[in-house]
Amino acid sequence: MPKIVDHEKRRKQIAKATWKVILEQGMEGATVRNIAQEAGLSLGALRYYFSTQDELFVYAMKLVKANAAERINKIIASELPPFDKVMAILLEVVPIDPETMAEMEVWFAYVFYTRHKEDVLAAKKDEIFKGMRSLLLYLQQQQVLLAELDIEMETERLYALIDGLALHVLLESQRMDKERIVKVIQYHMEKICIDGVLVEGE
Incomplete structure (x- = not known):
């Protein structure tokens, strides 16, 4: 059976990864690439949930x-x-x-x-x-x-x-x-x- 993904849970996971990157590296280090790496996701997977960096920050x-x-x-x-x-x-x-x-x-x-x-x-x-x-x-x-x-x-x-x-x-x-x-x-x-x-x- 295909794995069921809780999309809201995944969005929160990405948001918390964003917080961690900001705390450790500041806003200048909060790139999509660094956030994806912290969240354990590919860039493509992250962009599936947030099409832009600003959209991710707002969330x-x-x-x-x-x-x-x-x-x-x-x-x-x-x-x-x-x-x-x-x-x-x-x-x-x-x-x-x-x-x-x-x-x-x-x-x-x-x-x-x-x-x-x-x-x-x-x-x-x-x-x-x-x-x-x-x-x-x-x-x-x-x-x-x-x-x-x-x-x-x-x-x-x-x-x-x-x-x-x-x-x-x-x-x-x-x-x-x-x-x-x-x-x-x-x-x-x-x-x-x-x-x-x-x-x-x-």
Whole structure:
């Protein structure tokens, strides 16, 4: 009987090979030939799934987003108190373990690779900004956020903090360990939330 190939599984295999090549060789080393070799496929087999290099990169980055979204959706569905829930989500955006560190490094490499493709880059930035705004609006709805805050300004501040921390983790991983990251984010969130919220659930 002919061997049945799970095409989606194969596409994910190629995407993960792409991540590995980017991590080891940078975007300049992420050629179709190198990725095919890492995935254990011929060039023809790889091109069967992805006709162009850009098509492969887009799929690989969508898989990064899908992995993060899956973890975040589990947090959203949890019974955590509002403040703890938002903290947990923010700690999925900032890399604090080898898996999320690898994903973030690949993501930033792709962001810089597409920095001249303004339509692609703008969409990615806008999505993260909207996510930060949604978290603050959720805290406001739950009456956790200080009432006098300017949501738009706080969104900019939180976005800058989280994006900056993510970059610092990649560039200064020894200094920016998990404990420091948690403290910095919690310090900021304590300043914009109502006193006493943090002890809930302890």
